[in-house]
Amino acid sequence: MKPTGLLFFPAFDWAISPTHPEREERLLYTRDQLFEEGIMDLPEIREYHPRLATAKEISRVHFCVPDVESRVTQAHLVSAGSALVMADAFMQKEVKNAFAIIRPPGHHAMTVSHGNRGFCDINNEAVMVEHLRQKYGVKRLAIVDTDVHHGDGTQEIFWDDPDVLFISFHQDGRTLYPGSGFTEELGGPLAYGATINLPMAPGTTDTGIHYIVDNLVLPVLEEFKPELVINSAGQDNHYSDPLANMSFTAQGYAVLNRKLKPDIAVLEGGYSVETALPYINMGIIMAMAGIDFSNLREPDYDPARFTESPANMNDIKALVKKQLASFRGREEVVEMRRSGGRTFETATRGVFYDTDGLREQQRVTLRICPDCCGFRTIASSAVQRSGRRYAVFCISLPRACCKVCTDEARGAYKEVQAQTGYDYVYLQDRIKDEFRTFDGKTGQETAI
Numbered sequence: 001m002k003p004t005g006l007l008f009f010p011a012f013d014w015a016i017s018p019t020h021p022e023r024e025e026r027l028l029y030t031r032d033q034l035f036e037e038g039i040m041d042l043p044e045i046r047e048y049h050p051r052l053a054t055a056k057e058i059s060r061v062h063f064c065v066p067d068v069e070s071r072v073t074q075a076h077l078v079s080a081g082s083a084l085v086m087a088d089a090f091m092q093k094e095v096k097n098a099f100a101i102i103r104p105p106g107h108h109a110m111t112v113s114h115g116n117r118g119f120c121d122i123n124n125e126a127v128m129v130e131h132l133r134q135k136y137g138v139k140r141l142a143i144v145d146t147d148v149h150h151g152d153g154t155q156e157i158f159w160d161d162p163d164v165l166f167i168s169f170h171q172d173g174r175t176l177y178p179g180s181g182f183t184e185e186l187g188g189p190l191a192y193g194a195t196i197n198l199p200m201a202p203g204t205t206d207t208g209i210h211y212i213v214d215n216l217v218l219p220v221l222e223e224f225k226p227e228l229v230i231n232s233a234g235q236d237n238h239y240s241d242p243l244a245n246m247s248f249t250a251q252g253y254a255v256l257n258r259k260l261k262p263d264i265a266v267l268e269g270g271y272s273v274e275t276a277l278p279y280i281n282m283g284i285i286m287a288m289a290g291i292d293f294s295n296l297r298e299p300d301y302d303p304a305r306f307t308e309s310p311a312n313m314n315d316i317k318a319l320v321k322k323q324l325a326s327f328r329g330r331e332e333v334v335e336m337r338r339s340g341g342r343t344f345e346t347a348t349r350g351v352f353y354d355t356d357g358l359r360e361q362q363r364v365t366l367r368i369c370p371d372c373c374g375f376r377t378i379a380s381s382a383v384q385r386s387g388r389r390y391a392v393f394c395i396s397l398p399r400a401c402c403k404v405c406t407d408e409a410r411g412a413y414k415e416v417q418a419q420t421g422y423d424y425v426y427l428q429d430r431i432k433d434e435f436r437t438f439d440g441k442t443g444q445e446t447a448i
């Protein structure tokens with residue numbers, strides 16, 4: 001039996017502030033616990049060392065404004081790079097599954113990055129997905145986000161990608177950051193139904209969450225048939241978490257992992273730093289490695305506290321029924337939208353970066369293509385933390401694009417360069433695996 005790959009990167013030199021719950025002790029207590037229990041010495045575990053992600057690997061997903069170097073620290077590159085190390089270990093069949101226990105986290109980081117949102121600058125899972133596609137030709141994947149916060153960054157990145165199934169269950173956005181992840185958010189016009197949100201009422205217990213896993217998550221995965229399942233593993237649904245209000249337990253998380261069987265898990269949130277987090281992470285590692293975790297209990301665990309209310313169970317059953325129907329009816333909706341006759345669909349929106357306190361304005365356009373998933377452009381502007389305003393135009397060309405979309409996207413990159421008002425024009429050409437930046441002031445172009 002192959003071992004489970006583990007990689008720890010606590011990022012000693014990166015924190016929002018010294019007293020902020022998102023700090024390096026989050027991982028150090030887990031590490032201590034694992035050593036204490038002797039888990040790291042077991043033949044079922046193989047430890048890996050991190051590497052830096054390159055600017056090119058980041059650019060396969062993100063438009064960092066003005067560039068990757070100015071947007072991220074080394075800690076971000078190591079965090080993303082660690083996910084890539086785990087992906088390589090899995091794809092090269094050195095391990096049966098892998099868990100990147102890393103920070104800074106990533107699931108709130110969107111395609112365009114002007115700064116930090118929800119403690120995230122770079123979306124580690126998304127960078128890993130594009131790496132898996134580029135290096136190994138993986139096409140179809142699923143990301144199941146088990147963090148208590150809606151994975152809005154991951155959702156936005158794969159919104160128009162019909163080959164990435166994104167499932168997020170989280171505390172209802174009306175009661176928690178980032179205030180999104182509602183049932184009607186089901187993906188873009190050509191990828192409708194490949195995004196599934198499962199908002200849950202505060203206080204939901206293991207019983208409610210496992211009902212969703214058994215009756216929605218597992219059947220949907222079975223039908224979607226992804227080549228790989230990735231888990232955005234946030235541990236902040238736990239009853240002791242200081243940033244949220246759910247009632248999930250360490251056992252609940254471990255059983256969830258055993259059912260989900262993720263090929264690669266990447267750590268997201270979880271802020272019960274000293275008490276519960278080490279137990280939850282240990283339970284997940286034991287589940288992945290096939291080690292018996294039935295005795296794993298939080299020191300203060302009291303089963304009487306965790307009964308699900310019949311009213312909440314009814315809501316959860318209705319939620320599952322509704323989302324299952326949306327998923328199963330998705331192809332019909334996509335066909336209808338594809339044949340609607342519109343060549344481009346445009347939307348404007350604002351993106352708030354809570355950590356950095358800045359607001360970005362976007363105009364997003366998708367080509368509604370009869371033959372492929374289309375390509376997306378984003379005109380974006382924001383006053384960054386430095387006080388400088390940037391206006392940029394981003395063109396994203398997916399690997400699965402048809403010839404017409406490819407030519408049109410590359411043509412748009414040239415055309416927009418002639419327009420004044422943009423500081424930078426970017427082309428993310430995933431087919432050529434080439435990432436171009438045109439500087440509107442100097443007229444110079446760089447490519448990586």
Ligand SMILES: [Zn+2]
Pocket residue numbers: 147148149234236268269270
């Ligand atoms: Zn979270």
Ligand SMILES: [Zn+2]
Pocket residue numbers: 369370371372373374401402403404405406
């Ligand atoms: Zn096309």
